[in-house]
Amino acid sequence: MKRDIIIIGGGIVGLTCAYFLNKAGREVTIIDEGNITNSTSFGNAGLLSAFDKSPLSYPGVVTNTLKLMLKNQSPAIVHPTTDLNVYKWLLKFIINANEKRTNKTMMLFEKYGEISNRLYKKMQKDDNLDFDFHHDGMLSIFTEEKTYQEKLKKYNFVDEKRFKVLDKEEINEYLPSGTDKIKGGILFKRNARFDPKRAMSELKRHLEQAGVEFILNEKIDNISFKDSKVSYIHSKNGEFYEAEHFIMSTGYQTLLADIRKKPLMMTPAKGYSITFNMPEELKPKVSTLFNDLFIVMTPRRDNVRLTSKLEIGSENPNVVKKQIESIKKNFFEYNKEFEMINEEFWSGFRPLTPNDIPLIGRDDEIKNLTYAMGLGWLGMTFAPAVGKIITELIVKDKSNAKSDDILLFSGFYQ
Numbered sequence: 001m002k003r004d005i006i007i008i009g010g011g012i013v014g015l016t017c018a019y020f021l022n023k024a025g026r027e028v029t030i031i032d033e034g035n036i037t038n039s040t041s042f043g044n045a046g047l048l049s050a051f052d053k054s055p056l057s058y059p060g061v062v063t064n065t066l067k068l069m070l071k072n073q074s075p076a077i078v079h080p081t082t083d084l085n086v087y088k089w090l091l092k093f094i095i096n097a098n099e100k101r102t103n104k105t106m107m108l109f110e111k112y113g114e115i116s117n118r119l120y121k122k123m124q125k126d127d128n129l130d131f132d133f134h135h136d137g138m139l140s141i142f143t144e145e146k147t148y149q150e151k152l153k154k155y156n157f158v159d160e161k162r163f164k165v166l167d168k169e170e171i172n173e174y175l176p177s178g179t180d181k182i183k184g185g186i187l188f189k190r191n192a193r194f195d196p197k198r199a200m201s202e203l204k205r206h207l208e209q210a211g212v213e214f215i216l217n218e219k220i221d222n223i224s225f226k227d228s229k230v231s232y233i234h235s236k237n238g239e240f241y242e243a244e245h246f247i248m249s250t251g252y253q254t255l256l257a258d259i260r261k262k263p264l265m266m267t268p269a270k271g272y273s274i275t276f277n278m279p280e281e282l283k284p285k286v287s288t289l290f291n292d293l294f295i296v297m298t299p300r301r302d303n304v305r306l307t308s309k310l311e312i313g314s315e316n317p318n319v320v321k322k323q324i325e326s327i328k329k330n331f332f333e334y335n336k337e338f339e340m341i342n343e344e345f346w347s348g349f350r351p352l353t354p355n356d357i358p359l360i361g362r363d364d365e366i367k368n369l370t371y372a373m374g375l376g377w378l379g380m381t382f383a384p385a386v387g388k389i390i391t392e393l394i395v396k397d398k399s400n401a402k403s404d405d406i407l408l409f410s411g412f413y414q
């Protein structure tokens with residue numbers, strides 16, 4: 001049986017591609033090696049933060065990280081590894097940490113963040129979906145005087161719609177758990193947040209109802225090519241699948257891209273989350289980024305989530321207790337003591353590119369293969385825009401060169 005479109009990987013990127021392809025009247029099948037309950041798209045912070053937020057490779061990132069390392073507060077860890085690709089990636093990351101690249105990336109973040117926010121709102125309205133979505137801004141908290149002063153210099157003008165520099169009292173209202181050790185806070189108003197677990201579950205439920213086929217617990221481990229096309233994909237369980245078109249959205253995993261011999265400049269970057277209940281009166285009002293600590297605290301309907309850490313070169317998928325303790329230690333350095341009740345620990349990998357630009361677009365030679373990869377740091381933020389772009393490529397049978405969005409927002413062209 002030849003299917004219409006097969007999407008390999010049902011994270012947020014696979015699901016949003018399926019959503020827009022389904023809307024365009026295409027028959028979609030999603031194949032996932034798991035059961036779509038616990039991937040990176042479930043465990044993240046849920047910040048939809050494309051605005052006034054620099055990419056990870058900003059000018060000064062290396063010195064700032066080294067300083068935090070000396071204070072034992074660094075979220076970034078590079079594990080020694082024999083994988084040369086990791087060092088190539090690090091070199092590219094450092095090269096990208098310049099003013100010109102950062103400005104370009106921030107412009108692209110805003111363009112595709114705007115589109116994504118609009119699409120998330122429309123998806124919820126059109127299909128009665130509940131993502132626990134709030135367009136109420138992101139509070140950036142500074143724990144280092146120097147970074148706060150640098151930020152103030154950059155935001156030394158008034159733009160009520162865009163941001164507000166908060167005084168001590170206002171910081172306390174937004175973040176009642178914060179202590180006097182906090183140096184300052186700026187509310188960046190255009191950002192939003194949602195509960196990623198709820199968004200993923202709602203999307204999956206909707207897609208099932210809309211007729212999208214899900215084949216779960218099915219790892220695709222090989223691809224056969226014929227006449228510049230994918231003829232079949234093969235599963236570990238011995239099944240073969242044929243389709244008109246294939247989308248690869250396998251997150252940080254590059255097994256299938258490696259089989260295709262498509263080098264993807266991305267590396268798995270491990271992160272953690274702790275989800276818990278806390279005293280209502282201390283809950284933050286909006287998603288809060290502790291800028292210098294790389295910790296995000298997001299309030300949700302039922303609980304609160306802390307996320308942090310960026311480990312390069314780690315292959316260990318498990319939650320490491322030492323890292324959880326380190327997140328808590330850094331967090332409570334600037335927050336009042338409270339008990340985290342019903343704690344749930346999670347760890348997972350971001351598919352991180354060196355400039356935070358995704359790797360999306362059609363394969364150069366294989367006509368029926370499209371990549372939706374490399375959404376590392378802000379995949380939740382940009383997934384709807386990417387789903388739309390990929391849908392347009394396939395439905396209108398466009399080449400990469402004919403898509404302004406691919407030329408602008410794909411790492412294949414940067």
Ligand SMILES: Cc1cc2nc3c(=O)[nH]c(=O)nc-3n(C[C@H](O)[C@H](O)[C@H](O)COP(=O)(O)OP(=O)(O)OC[C@H]3O[C@@H](n4cnc5c(N)ncnc54)[C@H](O)[C@@H]3O)c2cc1C
Nearest residue numbers: 009011012013033041044045047220251271378379380381
């Ligand atoms: C700690 C942390 C915090 C984060 N916070 C934010 C945030 O606040 N905002 C934001 O925008 N982003 C955030 N992110 C990033 C975001 O989570 C990712 O960008 C996003 O989840 C990537 O989605 P994906 O669909 O590409 O990958 P995934 O969610 O990893 O999905 C890939 C899917 O492919 C499947 N798969 C892989 N290989 C195969 C195969 N061979 N066969 C079948 N199935 C396969 C996997 O099972 C998986 O379900 C955060 C990430 C981390 C780790």
